[in-house]
Amino acid sequence: MSVSNGETYNDSNIFARILRGEIPARMVFQNEFAFAFHDINPQAPVHVLVIPKGPYVSLADFSVHAPDDLVVGFWRAVGDVARLLGLEEGGYRILTNAGQDAHQEVPHMHVHIFAGKALGPMLSRG
Numbered sequence: 001m002s003v004s005n006g007e008t009y010n011d012s013n014i015f016a017r018i019l020r021g022e023i024p025a026r027m028v029f030q031n032e033f034a035f036a037f038h039d040i041n042p043q044a045p046v047h048v049l050v051i052p053k054g055p056y057v058s059l060a061d062f063s064v065h066a067p068d069d070l071v072v073g074f075w076r077a078v079g080d081v082a083r084l085l086g087l088e089e090g091g092y093r094i095l096t097n098a099g100q101d102a103h104q105e106v107p108h109m110h111v112h113i114f115a116g117k118a119l120g121p122m123l124s125r126g
């Protein structure tokens with residue numbers, strides 16, 4: 001199910017539950033700003049999700065409402081995760097879906113990191 005950008009944060013979403021430790025995740029990194037874990041349905045050999053430790057629906061919400069230290073700490077963590085996973089030499093792609101047209105499924109801000117093969121064109125031509 002997709003979500004719209006104007007939606008109020010609902011802390012029953014699956015990533016909020018992962019942050020609270022209520023359901024398991026294959027963690028790769030965490031600090032005070034961010035938590036990173038393997039996607040349950042990987043779309044590339046490496047497919048990791050990075051989520052901020054705060055109640056934001058999407059980038060539309062995060063970019064307006066998150067405090068500056070969290071915005072900086074989160075985006076720095078995205079780069080840190082890629083580096084820690086050894087992805088810089090081969091390259092990687094980050095992607096964030098925000099709202100309905102992007103088919104955002106989980107209404108907690110997240111960034112996908114894809115790597116491990118030639119990733120092809122940026123958007124499907126289909």
Ligand code: AMP
Pocket residue numbers: 014025038039040041042049096097103104105106107
């Ligand atoms: P999006 O369409 O950007 O909202 O992507 C949501 C992503 O979350 C998808 O790639 C799912 O495979 C992934 N996902 C959903 N539930 C879990 C979970 N419990 N653990 C890890 N990844 C998940």
